[in-house]
Amino acid sequence: MTLRISIIGFGAVGQGVSEILMRANNRHPIRVVAIVDSRGAVVDAGGVDLADALQRKRSAGTVATADATGMTALDVIENVDHEIVVEATPTDITTGGIGLTHIRRAFECGRHVVTSNKGPLVVKYRELCELARANGLHFRFEATVGGAMPIINLSREVLAGNRILATEGVLNGTCNYILTRMDDEGVSYEHALGEAQELGIAEADPTADVDGIDTAAKIVILANSLFGMDVGYDDVDVTGITKITPEAFKLAKESGHTIKLIGEVQENRDSQDNRLRVAPKMVPRNHPLNIGGTFNLASIQTELAGRITIGGIGAGSIETASAILSDILWIAGVSGE
């Protein structure tokens, strides 16, 4: 059975999904029946021409066709026949943003949701899961944490039966790039940040990354989805990397350590005093968390298997889209057979 999908939001991730499906050349049982961005949509029940759509976006700045200019995401979600909504609009971790509205409506309209959008999960994880369950639908979000690093599906499926006690990880590629450069070259934070901005690894306004906000959002998602907690952004104790000096790296080095921005979730079943934290930490040089560049890595402490580590490229259009594809194929597998 072919699953029909819509792509809501046509930035790096939405375009990555189109790119992958185009390259796969119908190898997967997936047909894109609508793509929408902020200016309009393209809709084709027989399958959107993905090469055309990507071309139009690049040249005209919108995916919209003349007949569907002004058509909104909600129009598509409500009125186009399809099974899966791929929600990939820009994230807003304070309110959940427009993504939250899209996901709610998708479930109300009987459509599964696959998303890379952290905001809705940080703000309303439990409500969205309950809405999906009440409607007999799937809600998958591997792409929200760590790009191509498959921590969520690994933990929930492969490690089933093996209780997770704690997780800690390097979950932000921009911060890790900056810290790796500071460690390797002895340069200042400002210098390494400038370098990262030149390379397009850090944004012009790097606040969300360097202040630990992005990592904290991922910690909230892991806490809710892997540990069954019901927490929000304010439950995380957050310190960023902007105050780290070359001297701190020198001291760390002298004792065989480096400094990494570590996000952690630790469950305390007895006291309900769970630990959710993002902060720079000393990490021994031969520790699995001492990975370089923009790679992400998480260490999962399990009851039976001890420590399991999982790593992958933390960002990138195709890499993040590959996580979305694996979620879509999972739904195809469980609901299509």
Added chain:
Amino acid sequence: MTLRISIIGFGAVGQGVSEILMRANNRHPIRVVAIVDSRGAVVDAGGVDLADALQRKRSAGTVATADATGMTALDVIENVDHEIVVEATPTDITTGGIGLTHIRRAFECGRHVVTSNKGPLVVKYRELCELARANGLHFRFEATVGGAMPIINLSREVLAGNRILATEGVLNGTCNYILTRMDDEGVSYEHALGEAQELGIAEADPTADVDGIDTAAKIVILANSLFGMDVGYDDVDVTGITKITPEAFKLAKESGHTIKLIGEVQENRDSQDNRLRVAPKMVPRNHPLNIGGTFNLASIQTELAGRITIGGIGAGSIETASAILSDILWIAGVSGE
């Protein structure tokens, strides 16, 4: 629905499975209806008393009860009603050993198989998969490669849709312990081996580990199961670690490297000249494969997601049993709903 299982072979892994199920206290939908070792069996359709069985094995050297002394694995597989055979007898990678007979018979009798036994997969992977398929049964073997490191199920399920181009890994904890000690302390191979033997990390006859045989068996299993190859032990080019000197480590160190025993599979679609190799390799100090002690780690090169790494404890009764449990629960999930 409760799944009934038999445990064939009651060494470290079989006892680990019993231990885990006992601790889980009926949390899982699994009932052990028979356990067999080389001297006999215990059979109870209502559920074997696992604490008693473990106690009997420790004190009497066999799990057998008086009425089932001399009962064989084949008797259990053929005549006891159950859904899943857990095959955990000692491995023989030359002939497949008795485990091969057990697995064939299990499929012929309509039972799913979960195993930690490398031999049958190294010798007859394709035949066993076809036999399982022909009978509509599941064949799961996460525990055969890397103990608790979930490389097989990660690759086959979580990374579905994402073609795997190559895999390389540190897949033998004994070798890695010896090499880590040689690197850390500058000691000779013989010295580090002696230390590992004292700690019970290396066996009295360490040949299978230090000559790379165990790693090569795992490479065969990965090549067949993740890459769809049809290869055997003789297709792997194998070099062990016994010739590595402290001087080699010194030279490696001077250029920022260490030495690891690396197993690798690389597919060459054009020439059919696939590369299957086990050999000591120079690894940069900040490379993900530079992990210490008995940890195992694999790096998986994928088409869409780039490099994914997965690590876990490579051996141990409970750790390996946890991989078996995840396979059993997977079968419970797909066949029980």
